[in-house]
Amino acid sequence: xxxxxxxxxxxxxxxxxxxxxxxxxxxxxxxxxxxxxxxxxxxxxxxxxxxxxxxxxxxxxxxxxxxxxxxxxxxxxxxxxxxxxxxxxxxxxxxxxxxxxxxxxxxxxxxxxxxxxxxxxxxxxxxxxxxxxxxxxxxxxxxxxxxxxxxxxxxxxxxxxxxxxxxxxxxxxxxxxxxxxxxxxxxxxxxxxxxxxxxxxxxxxxxxxxxxxxxxxxxxxxxxxxxxxxxxxxxxxxxxxxxxxxxxxxxxxxxxxxxxxxxxxxxxxxxxxxxxxxxxxxxxxxx
Amino acid sequence: xxxxxxxxxxxxxxxxxxxxxxxxxxxxxxxxxxxxxxxxxxxxxxxxxxxxxxxxxxxxxxxxxxxxxxxxxxxxxxxxxxxxxxxxxxxxxxxxxxxxxxxxxxxxxxxxxxxxxxxxxxxxxxxxxxxxxxxxxxxxxxxxxxxxxxxxxxxxxxxxxxxxxxxxxxxxxxxxxxxxxxxxxxxxxxxxxxxxxxxxxxxxxxxxxxxxxxxxxxxxxxxxxxxxxxxxxxxxxxxxxxxxxxxxxxxxxxxxxxxxxxxxxxxxxxxxxxxxxxxxxxxxxxxxxxxxxxxx
Numbered sequence: 001x002x003x004x005x006x007x008x009x010x011x012x013x014x015x016x017x018x019x020x021x022x023x024x025x026x027x028x029x030x031x032x033x034x035x036x037x038x039x040x041x042x043x044x045x046x047x048x049x050x051x052x053x054x055x056x057x058x059x060x061x062x063x064x065x066x067x068x069x070x071x072x073x074x075x076x077x078x079x080x081x082x083x084x085x086x087x088x089x090x091x092x093x094x095x096x097x098x099x100x101x102x103x104x105x106x107x108x109x110x111x112x113x114x115x116x117x118x119x120x121x122x123x124x125x126x127x128x129x130x131x132x133x134x135x136x137x138x139x140x141x142x143x144x145x146x147x148x149x150x151x152x153x154x155x156x157x158x159x160x161x162x163x164x165x166x167x168x169x170x171x172x173x174x175x176x177x178x179x180x181x182x183x184x185x186x187x188x189x190x191x192x193x194x195x196x197x198x199x200x201x202x203x204x205x206x207x208x209x210x211x212x213x214x215x216x217x218x219x220x221x222x223x224x225x226x227x228x229x230x231x232x233x234x235x236x237x238x239x240x241x242x243x244x245x246x247x248x249x250x251x252x253x254x255x256x257x258x259x260x261x262x263x264x265x266x267x268x269x270x271x272x273x274x275x276x277x278x279x280x281x282x283x284x285x286x287x
Numbered sequence: 288x289x290x291x292x293x294x295x296x297x298x299x300x301x302x303x304x305x306x307x308x309x310x311x312x313x314x315x316x317x318x319x320x321x322x323x324x325x326x327x328x329x330x331x332x333x334x335x336x337x338x339x340x341x342x343x344x345x346x347x348x349x350x351x352x353x354x355x356x357x358x359x360x361x362x363x364x365x366x367x368x369x370x371x372x373x374x375x376x377x378x379x380x381x382x383x384x385x386x387x388x389x390x391x392x393x394x395x396x397x398x399x400x401x402x403x404x405x406x407x408x409x410x411x412x413x414x415x416x417x418x419x420x421x422x423x424x425x426x427x428x429x430x431x432x433x434x435x436x437x438x439x440x441x442x443x444x445x446x447x448x449x450x451x452x453x454x455x456x457x458x459x460x461x462x463x464x465x466x467x468x469x470x471x472x473x474x475x476x477x478x479x480x481x482x483x484x485x486x487x488x489x490x491x492x493x494x495x496x497x498x499x500x501x502x503x504x505x506x507x508x509x510x511x512x513x514x515x516x517x518x519x520x521x522x523x524x525x526x527x528x529x530x531x532x533x534x535x536x537x538x539x540x541x542x543x544x545x546x547x548x549x550x551x552x553x554x555x556x557x558x559x560x561x562x563x564x565x566x567x568x569x570x571x572x573x574x575x576x577x578x579x580x581x582x583x
């Protein structure tokens with residue numbers, strides 16, 4: 001390896017993550033490979049927020065996991081480029097240095113995504129330590145990020161274990177772990193699905209602010225179109241392992257070009273929806 | 288809900304709480320006594336020979352079969368006039384130390400094998416588990432007889448035989464715990480954030496095994512004490528003149544009717560130690576398992 005392979009920061013608009021014809025084959029119950037992603041093309045630019053939406057089983061999570069090659073049993077094809085470097089076929093050691101440092105990931109369930117027997121601060125600091133930061137500096141940095149996310153104040157004595165936190169707070173710890181090493185790209189796999197609506201909003205707002213501050217690009221994977229509108233700039237819709245359409249958020253919501261997207265949109269309860277016999281102030285949802 | 292229903296609900300809730308508190312109190316007494324006994328046995332193991340009032344191996348045929356309570360021989364003497372109290376106090380050392388030896392070996396080897404099987408490649412898992420199957424298919428008592436036949440009957444033969452047959456249980460246990468842990472999202476989260484395989488095993492997988500291992504070892508202590516004493520009793524383990532609990536029982540068995548204390552004293556020592564270790568293991572299991580904690 002040639003020192004740090006940290007590519008030049010890149011200006012906004014330059015492609016950061018490029019998926020070209022990505023295919024994923026997973027072994028089914030009969031050990032036979034089944035194609036679950038059929039040639040996905042997707043680009044995330046530097047600092048851009050893209051939402052990848054689709055129903056359960058549409059291949060959106062698998063595609064994200066393929067970026068970091070998290071499934072040892074999967075066969076991947078096509079091309080995954082990060083900052084112009086091909087990730088498919090990259091040696092494991094090199095890939096490991098990339099994980100966390102250049103690409104962070106947030107998981108769906110904050111209750112299981114944290115190790116119950118490791119202190120929260122240590123857990124966040126570990127991400128820095130495995131990427132070569134000294135322990136003391138890593139701990140300080142971890143505290144700073146947790147403080148920024150409002151978690152530190154909730155920890156007894158500024159220290160403590162995951163079980164001492166609520167679900168929303170634990171998801172913030174998950175965010176802290178994902179961003180602490182300063183990745184350019186964040187993969188957020190259903191980061192709010194396991195949270196209740198009010199907490200969802202807080203967590204999303206924090207994620208939004210934090211990634212804007214740091215200029216981090218986000219690939220938000222979700223089946224909840226309701227959270228897409230306020231968060232991302234571009235939306236990619238997936239169905240049965242293939243891309244249905246990609247469009248600006250406004251375009252997509254206003255005039256979806258495919259029937260499937262229109263159907264998906266119709267399933268979303270919308271605050272600003274004006275039904276024929278109803279005015280918007282009667283929806284009863286507090287703003 | 289009506290007012291009547293609410294009241295009824297409150298009553299039915301209050302009653303179990305009180306019952307639970309009662310049970311918790313007795314459970315605590317049992318727990319503490321078990322702990323005290325186990326610690327006591329360990330202390331005796333360490334300093335027993337110095338506590339003993341006399342030489343455990345001094346033969347004094349003139350004073351054979353003295354009953355408990357005789358001056359100078361609090362728990363009586365055996366067929367050769369050796370002081371039973373001194374022998375019980377010293378004999379614990381061999382029994383307990385060999386038990387700990389077996390447990391330590393089994394737990395260390397079992398954990399290493401289990402971890403390797405669960406976290407390693409699939410072929411390694413298959414290989415290690417089939418080896419485990421081979422060892423598990425041989426009953427430890429039968430193997431002990433075989434080892435004794437080859438190496439000659441002695442306490443070390445018994446320890447070797449037990450250690451060799453005991454580790455596969457731990458390997459199986461650790462493998463299943465680690466496999467479960469590997470499915471958890473935090474392991475994936477650690478991997479995705481760049482944690483290496485060795486660090487993953489050390490920091491995230493090993494700690495999850497700790498609880499289970501601690502419980503299993505305390506529970507197994509009871510079983511191994513019984514097996515070692517049993518082996519000594521049938522003459523495969525510690526040999527008769529030596530002061531070892533199982534051997535002492537064997538030694539005194541011809542005189543059960545006339546001089547019960549020769550058998551009963553070491554027998555009680557075995558029983559109390561085994562029961563206390565078992566109870567301690569059980570309460571540890573409940574304490575360390577959060578899903579069981581509230582069910583007591």
